[in-house]
Amino acid sequence: MPEFLYNKKLYYNSVEFVMDRIGGTWKMPILWRLRDKTLRYGELKKTMPKVTHKMLTSSLRELEADGFISRMVFPVVPPKVEYSLTERGIKSINIIGELRQYGFQLMRDYGIDVASEDSPV
Amino acid sequence: MPEFLYNKKLYYNSVEFVMDRIGGTWKMPILWRLRDKTLRYGELKKTMPKVTHKMLTSSLRELEADGFISRMVFPVVPPKVEYSLTERGIKSINIIGELRQYGFQLMRDYGIDVASEDSPV
DNA sequence: CTGGATCCACCCCGATACTG
DNA sequence: CAGTATCGGGGTGGATCCAG
Numbered sequence: 001m002p003e004f005l006y007n008k009k010l011y012y013n014s015v016e017f018v019m020d021r022i023g024g025t026w027k028m029p030i031l032w033r034l035r036d037k038t039l040r041y042g043e044l045k046k047t048m049p050k051v052t053h054k055m056l057t058s059s060l061r062e063l064e065a066d067g068f069i070s071r072m073v074f075p076v077v078p079p080k081v082e083y084s085l086t087e088r089g090i091k092s093i094n095i096i097g098e099l100r101q102y103g104f105q106l107m108r109d110y111g112i113d114v115a116s117e118d119s120p121v
Numbered sequence: 122m123p124e125f126l127y128n129k130k131l132y133y134n135s136v137e138f139v140m141d142r143i144g145g146t147w148k149m150p151i152l153w154r155l156r157d158k159t160l161r162y163g164e165l166k167k168t169m170p171k172v173t174h175k176m177l178t179s180s181l182r183e184l185e186a187d188g189f190i191s192r193m194v195f196p197v198v199p200p201k202v203e204y205s206l207t208e209r210g211i212k213s214i215n216i217i218g219e220l221r222q223y224g225f226q227l228m229r230d231y232g233i234d235v236a237s238e239d240s241p242v
Numbered sequence: 243c244t245g246g247a248t249c250c251a252c253c254c255c256g257a258t259a260c261t262g
Numbered sequence: 263c264a265g266t267a268t269c270g271g272g273g274t275g276g277a278t279c280c281a282g
Contacts, residue, residue, distance in 0.1 A: 012171060015221050050133060053245080098219055100135055102135075102213075106138065175256070202263085
């Protein structure tokens with residue numbers, strides 16, 4: 001594969017393209033949490049105590065712009081916004097799950113103790 | 122899974138741990154190229170035209186420190202150094218391959234033209 | 243409740259020069 | 263051929279304040 005251009009950015013391979021879409025500290029954790037249900041902004045934030053407001057917002061914006069999640073705004077007060085996976089987002093869940101499993105295996109390999117049941121990603 | 126500490130850095134999940142080990146622009150491409158053969162520094166560099174000397178060197182150092190590759194120095198002139206996968210590095214090839222395949226699928230989904238045969242990663 | 247905007251510290255990484 | 267050291271620009275993300 002020759003390198004290719006997308007959105008004015010140069011990519012050298014498909015893995016890099018994936019990482020630019022769903023990589024970074026928070027995007028996979030967000031997708032993973034939405035895998036089986038719709039969540040409001042505040043609910044999402046509650047399950048990810050360490051993410052800052054700015055990072056959660058910008059991650060959600062980018063995931064939306066890239067077509068992985070959809071944003072549903074309810075015109076009520078106080079505001080209510082729900083996030084859910086799109087078709088593309090649903091398709092990403094498999095590889096995230098595999099990455100997660102590989103991560104546990106790697107951590108065991110490093111001797112890091114893991115309790116993988118109901119572990120967030 | 123509660124968050125955990127490794128090497129003085131705080132991780133929130135296993136995916137993040139993986140990405141800190143083999144993420145970034147160049148580490149997976151390096152591992153992928155070493156999947157079936159040992160390569161010298163210069164050979165590696167030749168197949169990755171866009172990586173800078175500094176990034177290739179530092180990526181190799183980190184992969185070595187993290188136990189994914191081993192570095193074999195031959196005491197000759199001119200210098201000869203060979204890089205190859207360790208057991209841990211070999212185990213990483215599967216998930217890289219899956220990530221690569223998902224990447225092609227995602228690119229097709231975006232309408233980006235791909236010729237995936239013998240594509241570098 | 244959800245979200246946008248600003249300021250700024252930090253770190254990644256490219257360029258360059260030098261070594262055995 | 264392979265590797266190290268230094269400098270500096272630019273992007274990433276944290277803290278904070280304001281808004282509908």
